[in-house]
Amino acid sequence: MSTTTRVLSCIQPTGDVHLGNYLGALRNWERGQHECDAFHGIVDLHALTVTEEPGVVGEATLSLAAMLFAVGLDPDVATVFAQSHVPEHSELAWIMQCNVAYGELSRMTQFKDKTTKREGQFISAGLFTYPALQAADILLYDTAEVPVGDDQRQHIEITRDIAIRFNHRFGETFVLPEAVTPAAGARVMSLQNPTAKMSKSDDSSAGCVEIVDEPSVVMKKFKRAVTDSDTGPDAVRFDREAKPGVANLLEIHAAVTGRTPEEIAAEFEQYGALKVATGEAVLAVLDPIRTRYHELMDDRGELARLLRVGALKAREVASTTLERTHRAIGMLPA
Numbered sequence: 001m002s003t004t005t006r007v008l009s010c011i012q013p014t015g016d017v018h019l020g021n022y023l024g025a026l027r028n029w030e031r032g033q034h035e036c037d038a039f040h041g042i043v044d045l046h047a048l049t050v051t052e053e054p055g056v057v058g059e060a061t062l063s064l065a066a067m068l069f070a071v072g073l074d075p076d077v078a079t080v081f082a083q084s085h086v087p088e089h090s091e092l093a094w095i096m097q098c099n100v101a102y103g104e105l106s107r108m109t110q111f112k113d114k115t116t117k118r119e120g121q122f123i124s125a126g127l128f129t130y131p132a133l134q135a136a137d138i139l140l141y142d143t144a145e146v147p148v149g150d151d152q153r154q155h156i157e158i159t160r161d162i163a164i165r166f167n168h169r170f171g172e173t174f175v176l177p178e179a180v181t182p183a184a185g186a187r188v189m190s191l192q193n194p195t196a197k198m199s200k201s202d203d204s205s206a207g208c209v210e211i212v213d214e215p216s217v218v219m220k221k222f223k224r225a226v227t228d229s230d231t232g233p234d235a236v237r238f239d240r241e242a243k244p245g246v247a248n249l250l251e252i253h254a255a256v257t258g259r260t261p262e263e264i265a266a267e268f269e270q271y272g273a274l275k276v277a278t279g280e281a282v283l284a285v286l287d288p289i290r291t292r293y294h295e296l297m298d299d300r301g302e303l304a305r306l307l308r309v310g311a312l313k314a315r316e317v318a319s320t321t322l323e324r325t326h327r328a329i330g331m332l333p334a
């Protein structure tokens with residue numbers, strides 16, 4: 001990968017960002033922006049597939065943008081934009097829909113999962129055509145690499161299939177993207193149920209540390225973290241199988257200090273002390289992010305300006321690709 005390799009990551013504006021998102025992904029975005037030509041889309045149009053109330057999506061988009069800038073994405077380095085600010089996404093999505101088969105969309109596992117979960121509720125056609133919009137997101141930017149988890153690989157596959165079909169029908173137009181495995185982030189588990197990943201849909205909010213949680217709340221969550229009942233000089237040790245709760249605290253502690261879980265384990269004998277020290281180490285990292293986040297949320301003019309910078313940069317690329325696409329098809333110029 002070089003600094004000119006175009007890499008696109010997108011994230012849906014749904015809900016608050018938690019410590020697992022930060023240590024698992026966002027922190028790497030901040031580091032990675034200097035190693036590639038990074039584009040980061042806040043995909044608000046994708047969120048519309050499940051939006052049924054006014055006002056929610058815009059606020060969530062703004063809040064996520066503030067968080068991305070607060071963790072250190074630099075608008076002069078990376079291109080951070082809201083998907084709906086770049087109308088080429090919607091325009092290319094229609095062309096994508098006309099180049100993907102009904103059968104292909106029906107086979108998407110995410111579509112099947114989501115519709116099963118929403119049984120009895122409103123299922124929008126957007127949930128079905130979602131991959132066409134995602135293909136547009138990716139192909140608009142001549143994206144070389146898309147870092148994704150396993151749940152998104154099928155979406156990258158279908159994007160490649162659409163691009164291959166389009167190029168075959170209308171001539172070489174799109175760059176074929178590769179799905180790449182993101183730089184390994186920390187695996188953060190729920191503080192209450194340490195064998196499950198930290199998640200905002202966690203049964204109890206006590207298991208999930210939000211980046212915007214006040215320090216007293218963060219400390220309380222760490223103090224209440226599930227550990228073990230055995231005691232003794234060896235109670236605090238790094239053993240994911242036998243002691244998942246303790247291992248999770250040690251891994252979080254390691255991730256925020258750059259040390260190893262074993263080193264940290266050697267310094268503690270009691271769970272209580274480990275919990276407090278881990279909470280404090282986490283806060284040392286989260287405090288400046290939360291402060292910057294609130295500053296930005298209190299200065300919406302500045303946030304809007306930063307997003308305009310991103311949208312302008314994104315549109316420059318996207319409009320060229322859309323034009324090329326229209327030309328390849330032979331649409332009548334306006």
Ligand code: TRP
Nearest residue numbers: 009010011043046134137138146
């Ligand atoms: N579907 C992705 C998810 O749910 C979000 C997404 C939309 C995306 N467009 C994208 C991811 C383009 C990578 C590239 O996580």
